[in-house]
Amino acid sequence: MPKKLFVTILMLSCLQVVILDKGTGTSTDDSLNIVSTGEKTAAYWLAQARAAVEAKANRARNTKKAKNVIMFLGDGMSHQTIAAARLALGNENKKLSFESFPSVGSSKTFCVDVQVADSACTSTAYLNGVKANFLTIGVNPNAKYKNCNDNVDRTKWTSSIAQWFQNAGRSAGIVTTTRITHASPAGAFAHITDRNWEANVNVSSGGCDDNIVDDISEQLVNGEVGSKFKVILGGGSENFIDSSFTEHGVSGMRSDGKNLINEWTSKSNKRSFVRNRSEMMAVDPKKVDQLFGLFHSDHIPYHLETVSKNEQSIYPTITEMTMKAIDMLSTDTDGYFLFVEGGKIDHGHHATQARYAIDETIEFSKAIQATVDRVNLDETLIVVTADHGHVMSYSGNAPRGNDIFSTAGTADDAMKYYTLSYANGPGYFFNRKPGARVDPATQQSTANSFLFPAMAPNEIETHGGDDVGIFATGPNAHLFTGVMEQYIIPHKMAYISCVGSGTTLCS
Ligand SMILES: [Zn+2]
Structure with missing residues (x-):
């Protein structure tokens, strides 16, 4: 969390006035709180159970190849976060959209060198299929943290499932509510020995020559994988521009004179860059080949903040970004890989502001429901998971x-x-x-x-070291059951969609 955010939290909390807490505490009379009166009878529970068993037993497996794969990553979305979100939705019986998916497993999240993972080593695992060192992205565990030589040693680079799709002549795209250069989405395109090297100034202050080591923004705009993305939506314009330029009313972080947004746009007149929700909504996917949207100089604000400040016309919701990304990618009839991150769940938890974390979880769930409603599950695999847990208890x-x-x-x-x-x-x-x-x-x-x-x-x-859930639906979703290592996830997605260099359903 940046210092300024922490100061803001301090100020907000100091403003809080003292009133009586409305907590109900424990009660011997639970009748007022039972959600359904039927719950008082055994028959109710037996009927529910029989229906659930029959539905599971009669469910036919879809064993087809997946044309499309959409991966939803709830950053820091622990099991406790999901359970608490049900209550925020109304009561214990409520479900987040992906809890109805037919296949559920869990993933072990540790990094090669650290017990409790960060979002960098985990994105290397769930997108590149290799466990990595803490704070490193898209490099194998032979690459040491902050090591300049290791960063440019291509033998130490891993490759992501986004690249495997591109190599197979299919499309890829990324969506996040955080800076687009943040650790989770960066796993789809970047190779960096320090996740904080989002602009060239971070590379040089980290002790490397920024003429030799490309920062994450540079890799997104000019890299082999990033430059080919059909859709890129998120926040973080400040890392793409020199301090002499301004985007979203904020001067850039770069010191190399570059305006990577202009560089990206200038490469084709079929590329469109958008700065706010209205511009994004107006894009016709049939008229542009590639879409790049940055909606804030830094992370996109919390959904709750956007609503309370009446800024919905400026910032798209995660659902709106996801729908636009699917529209863009669907123009490729060969299929696509889309990565969508609900990144602000993690930020709410880091600040111990559980309401933000839970609301972002609910927004994330809405984007998944909208996707289920939009795509053909006969040919589209949807995998929902988290990178690591958090230390919130319920x-x-x-x-x-x-x-x-x-x-x-x-x-x-x-x-x-x-x-x-x-x-x-x-x-x-x-x-x-x-x-x-x-x-x-x-x-x-x-x-x-x-x-x-x-x-x-x-x-x-801090993050938590607990296992996180994996929820899957669509072709061969049943492969995602069981307790698995996180780095296995992309290999399963690749197997089902027939991409990558390993064994696949088609080979
Ligand atoms: Zn985090």
């Missing part, structure tokens, strides 16, 4: 239907405790006072920006 004995952002019960210090809390993170600073917790009853905890409590003080909450 605790207590609250009655059914209790507000997930409220309190769950009373602790041994005679104060209530929140259902959601974190093992570490900035929430510590706002929920502790000398020798004691801050009493939730004295807190205004209803703001979107409220920081949930953390046990250890950390300016930025």
